[in-house]
Amino acid sequence: MKKIVDEFLDLVKQRNSGEPEFLQAVEEVAETVIPYIVQHDIYYGKNVLLRMVEPERTISFRVCWVDDSGEIQVNRGYRIQMNSAIGPYKGGLRFHPTVNMSILKFLAFEQVFKNSLTTLPMGGGKGGSDFDPKGKSDNEIMRFCHAFMGELFRHIGPNTDVPAGDIGVGAREIGFLFGMYKKLRNEFTGVLTGKGITWGGSLIRPEATGYGNVYFAQNMLEVKGDSFEGKNVAVSGSGNVAQYAAEKVLQLGGKVLTLSDSGGYIYDKEGIDAEKLAFVMNLKNVKRGRISEYIETYSNATYVEGKTPWEVKCDIALPCATQNELNEQDANTLVKNGCICVSEGANMPSTKEAITVFHKAKILFAPGKASNAGGVATSGLEMTQNSLRFKWSREEVDNKLKEIMSNIHDSCIEYGKDDDGYIDYVRGANIAGFVKVADAMLAQGIV
Incomplete structure (x- = not known):
């Protein structure tokens, strides 16, 4: 199996040299999807994955x-x-x-x-x-x-x-x-999503990626009979995704300890409550300031320059900043400090080595393609509303978002559950996502 995977990756590398981020994403998918392809004759020999890695x-x-x-x-x-x-x-x-x-x-x-x-x-x-x-x-x-x-x-x-x-x-x-x-x-027409509410936008869209990430983490915790209630949560980033992830954590009874930007992170041991979060939202969205300004208003907090927040002891980590922000050393630190759940709010924020650490420790880990799908899901709901010339209420959109994130979680379990009961959400997400697209491609022929 390793030979088949390596041959596939060598071909992709030849065609896409000098594109490390793309190759990293392809490798992560190939290692879980190719074994599934080999075991299913409907896909084997059709070069479906090779067609999928080549942009149309x-x-x-x-x-x-x-x-x-x-x-x-x-x-x-x-x-x-x-x-x-x-x-x-x-x-x-x-x-x-x-x-x-x-x-x-x-x-x-x-x-x-x-x-x-x-x-x-x-x-x-x-x-x-x-x-x-x-x-x-x-x-x-x-x-x-x-x-x-x-x-x-x-x-x-x-x-x-x-x-x-x-x-x-x-x-x-x-x-x-x-x-x-x-x-x-x-x-x-509804050619762009994320539009203003008064001209075709959807309620909940700004919140959707952050909310969806927390909903997915909540689903993972519930499998273990657990919840956000009373949990210490480290969040990276301070933009849209991080802000609303923090807001939803607070609503579910968790305590947000950190936020960050490209300059460093803040650690508030008393917790970033709703009032403090409102300050951050105004700071970043209106004033377009730096997260370091937080400690000028809340002096009990600490600002750590040039670092990410993964050294802070927490129960749950939500990386919501950017790709490859959480490395192997960070992962080892999180596990050592007792972190039980990592749910990605950004796109590919954890390195391959970090993911290996999480899987080895058997903690809950959600890849971004599953856990941060709430944003695009709500964009899809916005497209539907535009086509219907109709607008759903905030509660309706939020309920649809919860349902979508729950369905994604169920799909990951279907394809990612090991014999010992451990759920490999990376494998589950990759195979579940692959099957739907691959089936459609095969049905449509070589196009």
Whole structure:
């Protein structure tokens, strides 16, 4: 089996050299899915996984825009249309200096499995630009977004490709992007998700990824007869996902000890309660400040510069920042300190070595393609509401989100439960996501 996996990975590496993030994502899937393929004649010999790792379409384009000083700036724009076997391409747009082809292909590949797990009819895609919104004025961001959409609009549509937000792309950016799309196409359609509530957006969408991550962790804990009640929780990040993950933890009776950003993390041993969380939301969303400013208001807290929060003793860890933020050493520290559950809110925040540590220790571990699928699931619900020209209540959307996360959890158990009762959620998520897409691809022939 190892030989078959290695031969597959060698071929993928030859075709995608210099793309470490993408190769990491493919390797993690291949190691669990290929043994399943070999055992099932319907897939074996059809090169289904090889077809899945090759994007159906890769789009790259130049984005020229004018800054406030009148100088013309040039950025790169991308859209990876990975797989449309079960529905139109669906996935976020990321605006960040680190954006490149490798990162977007990894995100698009993960998105295929994530969208499949939701059971909603959505294919996988991802896109973005190396543009950095930080430090830019609203007018500069508007001009960039309009220029970006000036090229992207020809490649997307409500039944073709439906982008959403991601890092660096929030409600403001979605508004600018949608405005230009509407002008260029002269139509009002649900081509972007994450829209404002007054013009086609869905209630719960901003909260969905963070809420969904906690709902998934709650499902894992319930399998063990446990809950968030009274648990100490370490959360990384301080953006949208981290904020709402922390909010839901508080609602379920947990105690949030940490939040972070690229500069470091804060540790509040008294707990980040609802009032303190509201302060963080205003700090990050309105003032666009740094998490270190927290200790200026709450002096009993500690700020640790240049580190992630995984050295803090906790019962549950929710990595909600970025890829590969939690390494092998961090994993060993968490396990040593008694952590019983890790649920990924970001995309691939744990390294391969860290995941091995969690599995060896037999603790609960949820991969992002399953546990952070709440965001895209609610985007799918937004697409449905747009098609119906209808809006569900907050309670209705939240209940649908809970149900989707519970169904994803059940799928992971179906394909990931070992003979000894331990649930390998990584294997479960990979195989469950693969089966739905692979079946659709086989049914549609070689296209």
